Amino acid sequence: xxxxxxxxxxxxxxxxxxxxxxxxxxxxxxxxxxxxxxxxxxxxxxxxxxxxxxxxxxxxxxxxxxxxxxxxxxxxxxxxxxxxxxxxxxxxxxxxxxxxxxxxxxxxxxxxxxxxxxxxxxxxxxxxxxxxxxxxxxxxxxxxxxxxxxxxxxxxxxxxxxxxxxxxxxxxxxxxxxxxxxxxxxxxxxxxxxxxxxxxxxxxxxxxxxxxxxxxxxxxxxxxxxxxxxxxxxxxxxxxxxxxxxxxxxxxxxxxxxxxxxxxxxxxxxxxxxxxxxxxxxxxxxxxxxxxxxxxxxxxxxxxxxxxxxxxxxxxxxxxxxxxxxxxxxxxxxxxxxxxxxxxxxxxxxxxxxxxxxxxxxxxxxxxxxx
Numbered sequence: 001x002x003x004x005x006x007x008x009x010x011x012x013x014x015x016x017x018x019x020x021x022x023x024x025x026x027x028x029x030x031x032x033x034x035x036x037x038x039x040x041x042x043x044x045x046x047x048x049x050x051x052x053x054x055x056x057x058x059x060x061x062x063x064x065x066x067x068x069x070x071x072x073x074x075x076x077x078x079x080x081x082x083x084x085x086x087x088x089x090x091x092x093x094x095x096x097x098x099x100x101x102x103x104x105x106x107x108x109x110x111x112x113x114x115x116x117x118x119x120x121x122x123x124x125x126x127x128x129x130x131x132x133x134x135x136x137x138x139x140x141x142x143x144x145x146x147x148x149x150x151x152x153x154x155x156x157x158x159x160x161x162x163x164x165x166x167x168x169x170x171x172x173x174x175x176x177x178x179x180x181x182x183x184x185x186x187x188x189x190x191x192x193x194x195x196x197x198x199x200x201x202x203x204x205x206x207x208x209x210x211x212x213x214x215x216x217x218x219x220x221x222x223x224x225x226x227x228x229x230x231x232x233x234x235x236x237x238x239x240x241x242x243x244x245x246x247x248x249x250x251x252x253x254x255x256x257x258x259x260x261x262x263x264x265x266x267x268x269x270x271x272x273x274x275x276x277x278x279x280x281x282x283x284x285x286x287x288x289x290x291x292x293x294x295x296x297x298x299x300x301x302x303x304x305x306x307x308x309x310x311x312x313x314x315x316x317x318x319x320x321x322x323x324x325x326x327x328x329x330x331x332x333x334x335x336x337x338x339x340x341x342x343x344x345x346x347x348x349x350x351x352x353x354x355x356x357x358x359x360x361x362x363x364x365x366x367x368x369x370x371x
Contacts (some may be wrong), residue, residue, distance in 0.1 A: 060339025177283025
């Protein structure tokens with residue numbers, strides 16, 4: 001059955017922990033010590049905070065009077081295209097009911113399960129939330145089954161979704177950073193593929209297509225390769241606009257994190273340390289600008305939530321340092337708590353050139369939320 005934490009007007013807590021730690025004990029201990037409701041999840045590599053340091057676990061606390069929060073844990077999930085709307089509506093209605101006031105922000109942690117159509121669920125939650133922003137991510141692990149867990153008030157779950165609703169004295173701002181290198185100057189066509197496997201692009205074996213642009217697919221953990229869909233309707237369900245290359249098969253086919261259809265026009269993209277740094281700087285600058293606009297009107301911020309893509313982790317981990325955490329430490333107000341994790345997908349409002357914003361699903365981004 002659904003579970004709810006006790007609604008509070010004092011804030012909320014977040015926790016991320018590496019699967020390499022004894023995270024069950026970490027989370028159980030927090031449940032005994034914290035008076036605030038808290039949620040979170042596992043994260044590939046070590047989570048980080050604004051000190052620039054990486055730890056086995058990271059805790060972020062928004063301990064402020066007047067910030068009301070309520071946290072809801074779903075039943076074990078088996079989400080498909082048909083029931084994702086029902087599940088999203090149930091999560092949303094329970095969280096809003098327990099909150100007791102109009103929500104101003106939803107934060108969600110989603111596990112990785114074979115039977116979870118996460119994109120459909122998140123899109124359904126966006127529809128249920130209306131104009132209320134949704135932030136969060138799909139929790140990551142070390143690619144071993146059963147090591148992806150969502151945390152909820154001292155418990156660990158590999159098959160449930162945790163959703164927090166926040167209201168009261170809170171006015172969140174957001175920024176999303178994405179900058180990629182595009183080896184190809186045109187949009188080739190997938191000429192042979194099925195599901196999430198691409199066998200040929202422009203009638204060329206996928207591995208040979210990569211070599212054409214001097215891309216070594218055997219090194220995708222060092223330089224993650226993706227395809228950017230030129231039309232979102234080319235993605236499964238119309239949600240994902242970037243599909244990450246997971247592995248290269250012996251026959252030269254590429255296995256991707258999202259399904260695409262033959263005939264889709266795509267553009268290759270690669271992450272590098274340089275474009276990760278550039279996008280992080282730009283993201284932090286935009287967040288700080290939006291924070292200052294609120295601060296000039298008397299708003300105070302209590303914490304920063306940073307969700308970074310695991311594809312970025314693969315690049316920056318090679319140097320045994322988290323350049324994004326270091327940039328956060330330099331670019332944000334000193335003493336402002338920052339909670340950070342690596343996610344398989346990032347959920348955050350995206351800003352259009354005209355200043356409007358809409359909830360969106362991202363990949364390969366650094367997403368920031370100040371509240």
